[in-house]
Amino acid sequence: MRRIFLVVTTTLLLGGCGDGGDPRPGTRAYAGAPPTIPHQVESLGRGNCLGCHGAGLEVSLDGDKQRGPETPHPNQLSCRQCHVVSSGESVAFGHTIFQGALPGKGGNRSHPIAPPLIPHPLQNRKECLSCHGDLGDLKAPTSSHQDRLSCSQCHIPLNPELGAWLPPK
Amino acid sequence: MALVSLIITKEGKESVRVLEGGDLETLDAQIEAIKASGEADDVKPVFMSIERADFSRREFLKRTAYTFAAALILPTFSSCAPSLQQSAEKILLSDPTVKWNKSTCRFCGVGCGVMVATKAGTVVAVAGDEKNPVNKGLLCVKGYHLPSILYGSDRLKKPLVRKNGELVETSWDEALSLVASKLSETLQTKGPRGVAFYGSGQWTIQEGYAASKFMRAGVKSNHLEANARLCMASAVVGFLLSFGKDEPMGPYDDIEKTDNYVLWGNNMAEMHPVLFSRMLERRKKASHVKIVDLSTRTTRTSQASDLHILFKPQSDLAIANGIANLLIEKNKIDKDFVSKHCNFSAGKEDIGYGLEDKFAFKKESRKLSFEEYAAYVAEYTPQRVEEISGVSPKNLATLAEIYGDPNSGVVSFWCMGVNQHTRGTWMNNLINNLHLLTGKISKPGNNPFSLTGQPSACGTVREVGTLAHALPGGRKVTVPDHRADVEKAWNVEEGTIPDWVGYHTVEMFRAVDRGEIGWMWIQTTNPMVSMPKLGRYLKAMEDRKTFLVVSEVYPTPTSAVADVVFPTNLWVEKEGCFGNSERRTQQWDAIATPPGEAKSDLWQIIEVAKRMGWHHLFEGNHPEEDLYEEYRQLTLGRGKDVAPYETLKKTRGMRWPVVDGKETLYRYRGGEDPYVPDGEDVYFYGKPDGKAVIWARPWEPAPEIPDEDYPLWLCTGRVLEHWHTGSMTRRVPELHGAMPKGFIEIHPEDATLLGIQDGQEVRLTSRRGEITLPASIGETARGTPPMGSVFVPFFDESKLVNLVTLDSFCPLSKEPDYKKCAVRVEAV
Structure with missing residues (x-):
């Protein structure tokens, strides 16, 4: 049982089925959608999401790392307003034919040593290191230079002129 | 560099192959090559990661294996299903198109x-x-x-007509012609009073306005209603009786300006989450800010509140009067404000519950002096309030301090708890009273604020007036000048609009059961899930007592009993405007392609009208803009002036009254609201003398109270994940996955007494009907009702709780009470 639990939770943490480009497609309907919660949480209660997701947390089960990434939007206080636990049941009627957009392809650089462009929406992602830090999302690239704190000095979103891919301000 | 594994399917068997060092640009070609070689019938890539220094190949293989194992273990895992099905081209947000x-x-x-x-x-x-x-x-x-x-696989794509008892696909022309001929037939046999149109607060402003023209000037009937009757009619009548004009005076901006939020039976954490998170952010920034939750059930809102006060069902009337009594007793009222801006009145009491067909009620009122009002509320001593409500004198005093502190702001929020109430209008008056007595109204950080549950309950139902007595711009069908104004704007003959008040919603469906309604059209709502005492109306529809036309986006219990179903555009598949709870009118364009032959509700109304020979009501080439601008003319000078269409297209909406291009944040406030005469600080111009009314309203018991046979209170309501009857949200994997079925919440101690455990199927029975559904008890439950009561959400059409509810309503607003009736619960 523990093994199955581990497999399932690992899968969910890692992004389930996987799909091109999106770091965690298994828990998001489309790029920029709030991920569903891949573990049980109190249904009522005040919840203590920040207990793990405040500063980020890494645990090791059977040598396999699992992370509770730091929230990228610590200013927002009503976690379960957007994040829900998915039971695995699909829909009540028929099936969905919605195909969500994925973020742009990662790692684009104008030349081999240029800083890569940011391939995903930035809304509600105010803290880059919450995903790209040491305790960040296992599927996001970890920054090799976390001591430099001004990320947007070098990394900019994929050229918005290539597509109005971020909502206009 | 990307790490990619491939899931290879050959004759139904799957295997994993790892490709490393793949260049994403050549991946598709590689997959095609494997398919072409005959090694696989299908190949699906699983993208793992951008390579990282600490991410070894061994680790990667392990994770790939987990992913694959999970894909086999959880074949129906919500998000896997669509992505595994998708063979179509991937859409990237960076795509320039x-x-x-x-x-x-x-x-x-x-x-x-x-x-x-x-x-x-x-x-x-x-x-x-x-x-x-x-x-x-x-x-x-x-x-x-x-x-x-928008993308459930069972979207309705073609018109349906009932033939030999079955709904079968047909052409638009046949469906529209049948609908028009049945309407003509009904007009001949039963006259205009045999025709009814039922819509909702999900109609766009344009759709509601078109429906109003269709009914009043085409059919010449006022049997036009909207489901907002079931949701905010008590707030409308409450505002009208207190201020002479409907809708809140304040904006959402008050959330950042006030010091106290008092929530009257309002689970905002789940029902108005975005406003609730604004409140939480405000409280974090200003630690003195308090959230007080007054409720009959412990919810997520209660958990986040600073003070949670549980009260017994129906006793909110006594609590509000008890606060008013303490304010007077402790000399906390704003005497100057009250003497300049308020009158006191009393109305009829012991007014019944609307349980019988053709229930009649006529409002009466008499003026009171301040002293008479003070004597009236003096009966609501803290001790008496505690007896009725269970609220301690200490908590009542705290509430009185919050309302009474002249240096501290307070916003009262309410929604269904107050409105779906057999004394809903009274309860609205009583909350308004607290703000009037203390002068905490029409000023920043201080207002009574009724929230709405539908996107355009305000914009369409209240402002356009898609209710049995209402006309656009706050006009009434019973006032000759009002009818004349509207007839002129519509360019129809004098006397076209009937002067009689049509059936309100409950009476409209009762009339269907009585066989009075020969033809009925339902748009943008699902009453065969949402009507109280549903069994009566479901049977009437199944007995085919009326020719029923339903415009819908998905099959629902309502479309299932229709004679004709029109497939309909949803949300951004059409152009339109909604009006929200803070008087903000917002516009959007049609940007998505509707499925199959679906058409907008507006197009459908106009097409049926044309077949009835009512072309003159809908001229112009761009009905969304033309009808809006025509409607706007009817709002000007009425204190409800909505913004021009061009302005709405460019902005994120404007709050009416919009005069000289300026929106109004605080109604009735001098310098803010252009309708306030020069020199007045506050002026309630909805009343002839500019004075609002403080109403003496008593506590009266609910119509059905738990007894030996039915010992528990039943309260119905909603959950965060689902919207109304679930016809949209239950087709969304993330939402349905998070809340897959209806349930009954029972207090753990009651459950023990009844021998019921969490998850067990139970039978819920009232004098109207019974359903079975799983019990939700303790830690896994969304909320906790106090002992002696149970809670059931109404989103699940396979567990129709409205077969159990009572169709009592507020005699003033005609809004049913879904929150209180007596039930019995037993293990199945």
């Missing part, structure tokens, strides 16, 4: 701005609109999953 447009959320009355990404007419993503001051870029889980409501 992806366009972003502004829109408004399709769900509740908060009216959040939503940026919608489309590619070739298909919605592929949404984001919170950072330019919209309502939500400032944040949505709730329903809003974030709006795209999926």
